[in-house]
Amino acid sequence: MNLHTRPRGPSKSVAVFIHGLNGSGYGTWKSWPECVFDGYGDSPPMDVAIYDYPSLLRAVLRLRRGADIDVQAEQLAEHLQVLSEEYEEIYLIAHSLGGLVAEAAVTIYLQNVLARDEECIPVSPIAAMFMMASPLKGTGKALFLLSFFRDVRQLRLLSQRQARYGEFFHSHVQIQCLASEGRYRFIVPRYAGVATHDLAVSPISATDGLPRDQRKYLTGTHFSVVKPTEPSAPQHTWVLQSIKNVQEMRTQWYRSAKQKELASVLEDPPSSDFFVTQFEGEYRDADWDVIYNKVRNESSTSYVEVVDCAHVRPGTKVxxxxxxxxxxxxxxxADASKKVVLxxxxxxxxxxxxxxxxxxxGEGYAKAVSEVRKWLPSEQAKNIYVDGADDEAEIVSMLKKWIDALVHRHPRWQSARPQQRLLQLSYDAYEEEER
Incomplete structure (x- = not known):
């Protein structure tokens, strides 16, 4: 592994590039690592690590029958451990077979974390994984190559090793970019770059059940999608935007963890110092979750916290x-649309x-609002607000209005707000009375 840093020292983030079958550390990516290293737009520069391993014909030249994925994964996991001692965030960008190496290495790394500390926090230095044209479910198209090569066998459908590493992710890792670990031990968002003209890996195998908003369909072949020609290329800007989303999610997680810690040490927190909110969406939407947590945190003041229900004791009234x-x-x-309201x-x-x-x-929300109001029981309608929003900006405005209404009920806000004159007179009434 080659690590590229600046003279002033390492940044807080590093991107690790892992090539695929018969690829090479620098040749696979062309100028992409340089684009990440230099930064683009409002995305700051990042340190870059290039991981290289011999596979297929490169391995044959060394008298090997292809790459041993388990060995490569162990070595990469060791490198990740060293990097985690220097960096707060590690982003893995992997191509083709490299995605399987990355998945195996992260599995080994996280298993070692659990072995050292059973009570470890879900947010680890492994911040996110970008799988570019990676056969996460294998590819039958690899069968035309000789099974003599062990790294080719790794690409076959339903490989036992793939299944083993995939099972760990399914059981222990939350791959959605959400600031709540739920039933999972770790949060490692996973993204998939899919080549529209890929003759080696199918879209189903490349995405492997990932959320729609964490997939990116890119015009190009299996090999060209990892060779952006300029910083404004779609694969580069997509990765940078996704990294921003991950960083926002991690920030929100740490804020929420701090609030949860605060709530746990208070014996009986005064209800006047806390307002408790709860968010439920029609389905788990990362953008909605980010908006909710951002508005909630920004609405908190020095005298009242707006706390999510997950961070207070069970049974606390919302x-x-x-x-x-x-x-x-x-x-x-749709049943799901009605259920969240009911x-x-x-x-x-x-x-x-x-x-x-x-x-x-969404578009046409006025009709939807009218329909929702029909579901309200008349006796509870005064405590239920119904409204609509066209886009994310209007969602922010709506949530802020509702949450601010809570905060404004706090006694200290009532006493601190500017006092308005209740009656404005154009003349002095007392003076007129004296006349």
Whole structure:
């Protein structure tokens, strides 16, 4: 592994490039590592590490029958451990077979973390993985090559080794870019770059059940998609934007962890110093989750915290339950669109939430809002707000309005707000009375 840093010393982030079958450390990527190293637009420069290993014909020249993936994964895992002692964030960018090497190496790395500390936090230095045209489910197209090569056998459909590493990710790693670990031990968002003219790896194998917003379909072949010719190339700008999303998610996780720690050390936190909110979406949408947590954190003040329900003791009453659904789903009568609303209504009716806010998102939300209002029980309607939003900017405005309404109920805000004159007179009434 070659590590490229600047004279002033390492940055907080490093991108590790891992080539694929018969590739090479620098030849596979052309100018991409240099683009990452130099930065682009408002994305700061990053340090770059190039991992190289002999495979296929390069291995034959060394009298080997291809690359031993397990050995390469062990070596890469050792490099990741060394890098994790210097960097806060490690981003892996892997091509083709390199994606399988990266998955195996991260599995080994995280297993070692668990072995050292069973109580480790979910956010590790392994920040995210970008799998470029990687056969995560194998590829039958590799069968035309001789099975003599052990690295080619690794690419076959349903490889036992692939299944073993994939099972660890399925059981222990949250691959969505969400600031909540849920039932998983680690949060490592995984992204897939899919080549539209890939004759080696199918889109199904390249994406392997990843969320739609963490896939990128790129015009090009299996090999050209990892050779951007300029910093503004779509694969480069996509990776940079995804890294920003990951960094925002990690920041939110640490904020939430701090709030959770604060709540756990307080015996009986005064209700006047905390407002508790809860967010439920029609489905787990990373963008919605980011918006909710950002608005919630920004609405907190020096005298009142807006805390998510996951960070308070079980059974704590929720002050505001927030429900978002798709306008199109409401109008189409989708069960998921209706369920998120009815669950919020039930929470208010049975008393586990004081109020609820329902927002239908997307074009034509006015009709969806009218439909949602028909579902409200008249006796609870005063505690349930229903509105709509066209886009993310309007979602931010809506959530801020609802959460600010909570904060403004706090006694200290009431006493600190500017006092307005209740009556404006154009003349002095007392002077007129004296006349």
């Amino acid at each position: 002050d505001l339950r927030i429900a978002l659904n798709r306008s199109s789903g409401v109008m189409a009568g 669950d919020a209504i039930d929470a208010v009716e049975i008393g586990i939430a004081t109020s609820a806010g329902v927002c239908s998102v």
